[in-house]
Amino acid sequence: MFQKILIANRGEIALRVLRACKELGIQTVVVHSTADADAMHVRLADESVCIGPPPSRDSYLNIHQIVAACEITGADAVHPGYGFLSENAKFADILAAHNITFIGPSGDHIRVMGDKIEAKRTAKRLGIPVVPGSEGAVTDEKEAKRVAAEIGYPVIIKASAGGGGRGMKVAHSEDDLEVALATARSEAGAAFGDDAVYIEKYLEKPRHIELQVFGDGAGKGVHFGERDCSLQRRHQKVWEEANSPALNTEARARIGGICANAVADLGYSGAGTVEFLYENGEFYFIEMNTRLQVEHPVTEAITGIDLVHEQIRVASGGGLSVTQDDIKFNGHAIECRINAEDARTFVPSPGTITHFHTPGGLGIRVDSGVYSGYRIPPYYDSLIGKLIVHGRNRVECMMRLRRALDEFVVDGINTTLPLFRDLVGNPDIANGDYDIHWLEKYLAAEAATH
Known part of the structure; x- marks a missing residue:
């Protein structure tokens, strides 16, 4: 197992990885820009290294500074989170050249899946249905x-x-x-x-369904079920569910088996997500993300398995902790992405959070790196937190989500919380009757009435 992991990210995902490391007894190093000196992950890490000024290109995307931080602190592995350098093959290659483990797939696999045309060819060769x-x-x-x-x-x-x-x-x-x-x-x-x-x-009314997969790098692969990510605006996911309201057990097992076999055949190592459009009972491959997804907590909720623990275990050579038969699906989970944006216009809303109160109770999880008095910098993605709710079934999950949204308080800035309070009461959402175009049509209709 690793002695010290450097977390090459910021915000809620840096804090998420940091917690996993602490649970495994691994020392943590975080890097940060000058704008993030007071961030929660910086406060909680064992060590922190400032790697540059606020712009991402000068800090979180600065490979040389991150490698230098590894060498200065003695970190023997890097977890990239999502975004930034998480799917940068050159970064993975450079770390390998410095005998530092990249907690993710090989640079070659990142390159193949990062090129949409090559990814489609590869998927077709591996038996994955394509558009x-x-x-x-x-x-x-x-x-x-x-x-x-x-x-x-x-x-x-x-x-x-x-x-x-x-x-x-x-x-x-x-x-x-x-x-x-x-x-x-x-x-x-x-x-x-x-x-x-x-x-x-071009499919007219598809759903966006993705399969969470893991490979051990030595010919074994498993899937952890699917997530429905159809509620999107401008092709950006807003609300994710596991399992999908549109799939039954047989469809889940069929596409899951195809994807698990594909990552095994590929010799893939670590976490990956195979994304599909789904229409009229058919799956069509669109891409594979070679990293942890923002929405991974809904999969954790229904499987009870910590995916970051699993990433670290596989990267350290420990293999997968589970077989496919070990993975059971329990209940239903929904994630809402809370952004520092106006709920109607989606204009970013940086500034100081004057009051921050998260909901609690059975089945409620909030992943966030902000706190009362925290100033949201204007330089980065507007995601400030994720509300994840789990219930024994979708109806219980929706009722619990409604209650949790009513308890969630963020003052001082605009957030997308009002949007989710509207959505949770919408009959189409309650019935699971939506596709990838639903939210933009809903928002356009709302804008026309205001």
Whole structure:
């Protein structure tokens, strides 16, 4: 087991990893920018190292400073959390060259799954169902028209190196295609430095369902069930559930088995998430994230297994602590992402939190790194906390969530708490009857009435 782990992140995920390390008896080092000197993870860690000024490129994305912090403190492993350098193959390679363990998959696996086109090819080879589309990058309008005609309109054009909805455009007819292709390539080049795009069939009303998988790096793989992440705005997840209201036991076992076998065949090490669009009983692979997800706590709630413990165990060479038969699903869990944003406009709301009170009681978990008097800096992601609620079934979970949201108090800044208080009372949400477009339609309708 590791002696000392450096946590190369900030906010609630840094605190989440720090707690797991303490439970395992592992010393912790955190890095921080000057803007995060008073952050909770800095206060609670055994050691902390300031690695630069507020901008991420000068601190949390500064590989050389993080490696130097490892060497100064004697850290023998790095946990990257999510975001920042968590899916940076170069970072994983550099750590390996310095005999420091990256708590995650190999640089090669990060590279394969980080390229959307190569990831799709790999998924297809491993027996994972994929969305009909181009075999590789589409280079010109003529080829785009040919592919689109083969798979049928509407189609979606996606950036090969993309994420977060950037470089994605929908074309409903051949007349739309030329502008959509040019716009997607332009956006992809500006956002990722790579204007390669590919084309897929556009599904009209799919759900976004993802499978939590783990590999031991030596040919064994398991799945921890699925999460439904269909409630999104601008392709960003807002509310996640486990298990999905749309799947039954047979569908879960079928797609879970496919994904577990795939990571085993790949020789994958650590946590991963295989993401799908799901429509009319069919799964279509969209990407694989080679890191811990923001929404991992809902999986922990229904399985009772600490996924960060599992990451650390696998990375240290201890293998998986469970077999597939050991993993049982208990009840239902929902996570709401609490952002420092206006609940209607989603404009960021940095500033000082004057009062912070979290809900409690059976089945309630709050992952947050903020506190009363904490000043939210304007430089980073607006996520300030996650409310995770577990119940014996979805109805009990929803009732418990409603109560927890009423207890949650954050004063001094705007947050998205009012949005969730509205959603929990909506009949479509109560019935689990929603798809990836539902929330944006709901928000547009709300905006039109105000």
